[in-house]
Amino acid sequence: MVTIKQLEHTKSLTKSATPEQLKCSFLCFQGVKTLNYCLGNQSFFDNTSFVEPSGVPEDLSLLDALLLAQWEERMWRGCFRYDVTASEIKVISGGKKFLAQLNEKWIMDPFILNSIDQNEELLFCVTHSEKANSELIPSAAVPNDSILVIINANPIEYGHVFVVPCGSNRLYPDARSFEMIVRIAFEINNYSFRLFYDCSSPGASHVYFQACYFPDHLPVELMPIDTFFSDGQRGIYISTLIDYPIKTILFEYTYNNRIIMMEAISEICSSLQEKNISYNLLISDCGKRIFLFLQKSAISGNLLAWECGGYFLFGSKYEFDQVTEEAIHKRLSAVSLNDEGFQVVKQLCCSIASKLAV
Numbered sequence: 001m002v003t004i005k006q007l008e009h010t011k012s013l014t015k016s017a018t019p020e021q022l023k024c025s026f027l028c029f030q031g032v033k034t035l036n037y038c039l040g041n042q043s044f045f046d047n048t049s050f051v052e053p054s055g056v057p058e059d060l061s062l063l064d065a066l067l068l069a070q071w072e073e074r075m076w077r078g079c080f081r082y083d084v085t086a087s088e089i090k091v092i093s094g095g096k097k098f099l100a101q102l103n104e105k106w107i108m109d110p111f112i113l114n115s116i117d118q119n120e121e122l123l124f125c126v127t128h129s130e131k132a133n134s135e136l137i138p139s140a141a142v143p144n145d146s147i148l149v150i151i152n153a154n155p156i157e158y159g160h161v162f163v164v165p166c167g168s169n170r171l172y173p174d175a176r177s178f179e180m181i182v183r184i185a186f187e188i189n190n191y192s193f194r195l196f197y198d199c200s201s202p203g204a205s206h207v208y209f210q211a212c213y214f215p216d217h218l219p220v221e222l223m224p225i226d227t228f229f230s231d232g233q234r235g236i237y238i239s240t241l242i243d244y245p246i247k248t249i250l251f252e253y254t255y256n257n258r259i260i261m262m263e264a265i266s267e268i269c270s271s272l273q274e275k276n277i278s279y280n281l282l283i284s285d286c287g288k289r290i291f292l293f294l295q296k297s298a299i300s301g302n303l304l305a306w307e308c309g310g311y312f313l314f315g316s317k318y319e320f321d322q323v324t325e326e327a328i329h330k331r332l333s334a335v336s337l338n339d340e341g342f343q344v345v346k347q348l349c350c351s352i353a354s355k356l357a358v
């Protein structure tokens with residue numbers, strides 16, 4: 001039997017931390033100085049006359065260049081447990097084109113913010129600015145409402161980082177955090193860049209996202225869709241994936257309507273948490289597409305977001321060589337929310353989106 005390397009998710013995030021603990025966990029960053037990337041109050045999506053800052057290659061945004069440079073610098077410093085670029089990756093034979101990586105050293109350690117080495121692991125923070133264009137401040141204190149970008153010492157792909165909202169004391173991503181996260185994806189402006197969120201993160205001290213670069217499409221991104229909610233005037237569309245083994249909902253929207261969409265997704269996540277439905281998120285296409293994966297409630301062996309997207313890690317050469325599309329399909333199907341629960345979630349999405357789109 002082929003087994004997939006994973007960590008058993010036996011606790012939901014709601015059992016991992018309290019709002020007070022979430023708030024206190026950021027006290028260790030008060031007064032810490034680091035690179036500050038300040039998001040301007042307009043972007044190149046809002047204004048076609050936006051000019052990329054000088055000194056940055058035309059095909060690389062300032063934020064993209066910053067993240068890659070800081071991550072690579074930590075790689076040369078030896079801050080990672082292994083060289084992920086040396087890992088073997090293959091496309092699993094079959095129609096879905098699932099991806100497999102052989103990585104005998106990968107482990108998933110609980111993410112505890114208080115244990116972060118601020119000098120080695122903190123790359124920079126992202127915050128809002130009153131200026132029109134985004135800018136980089138070489139050294140400034142970490143603002144209370146910023147987003148921390150921290151290396152993952154056990155990377156699954158190039159550029160793997162934790163992306164941590166500071167200002168929220170919620171037990172799920174709030175609308176403001178979502179908007180900031182999506183804005184980061186827009187500013188990076190690199191279609192290889194993906195963001196992930198897992199609602200069930202055992203031992204985590206608070207809410208966080210993860211991000212890394214994939215050179216090719218993830219299998220889930222290539223699946224056909226069936227749209228069940230459409231607001232063409234606002235450019236908001238909600239769809240289901242056709243013939244994908246785990247129940248998945250896709251949100252698509254125009255950048256100008258991102259705040260409405262983020263409010264809707266945040267409320268949906270809150271409702272799922274209340275209903276004890278496990279879920280994961282994948283943010284792709286520079287923030288313009290968000291996949292919501294729906295799993296059974298708090299079961300042993302819940303999948304991670306990149307696994308839901310069709311990317312699996314294997315801890316032995318034998319498992320890597322023997323894996324089949326059938327085995328992956330079975331693994332995804334085993335954790336998927338059932339049809340009845342999926343219909344409830346679809347109705348919830350329509351109700352919330354309709355209310356906020358008025």
